[in-house]
Amino acid sequence: MSTPQTADFWFDPVCPYTWLTSRWLREVERVRDVAVHWRVMSLSVLNEHLDVDPEDPEGQWGDYMRGPGRVCAAVSERHGSQALGTYLDALGVRLHERGEWDGAERALADAGLPTELAAVAWTDEYDDAVRVSHEQGLALVGPDVGTPVLSVRGAGALFGPVVSPAPKGEAAGRLWDGVVLMAGVQDFCELKRPYGALDFG
Template structure:
């Protein structure tokens, strides 16, 4: 359990955050996670998962009928996988921020090269969006999230070290709008309390409003 010992020695906790950049609630939760790093000793490792992979064998797609969007849904995660492989997880986090800003705040879904440029990355990486070169990498990263949280979840999956030193992962939290400052920290503290309960699986209620991209005070 080297990671647990390191966390105990330094007080710094490493969190894995799996995301598909097209999901609005994932984007909001990621902004909460960024806020957490400002008020708690937390480092985030950004990782890729895919709604397309998650739902490909389901008779009833909980995301609805994507229609002409079905092919596009693969494009952003392929670009993300390429960036992670070539430049690492910090660069992946920068790209996720750039993609989320364009997709969810500006409604600019088609300009993947622009998102790469915004993140300080080579725009030509966008070419992988329409190839299958990184599909295996997407699936492998996605499988790691599912191994922790199960295959009946969605995006995001957040993982931290459990009470026995094991990695535990949960879908969510799904929160809108994203809390900031100490409110973000308190939500994180609650997440860790739940993660420390070996038999804890789920807490949920029906969403009653559209995702809000402003930040909650």
């Protein structure tokens, strides 16, 4: 019996592109022998040194940007990586498909997790845990990228992939094969096309 490939996936749950990448990874798990370890990162932490946060230029969102990541960190610490992946599945549907920014408690219930964890969204209790996880991801790819970060153990790490819509079936598997190939090339740095080429429809 072969050992599955292992991937570490750092995500900020508020990022819609990252949500789509996570849907691709779920499909990859179905069509390839891959085990994903789910980890938290934060656009708020990434941009906190900037005078103007490009994700929140008016400075209006504050805890609404940080809160989902705090809950994710609590889920990870108390229930583990696989529970975090299950929570992301539920939270992403509510955040990105239904626009429910107040849906953390319902997403926890959907994922079979204690709903009281939603309260940490409005405290700084898990800010250090978010920061530590975030920095672990960035250490693999450098500070000039965002979310998501994907590390394929035994190959390497990359920012992305940013893909919309998330491919299904063997198309998802072929993209995985290409990402693993690129991650394994030490001198590979960047492959990109304009965001205008993407369609969330």
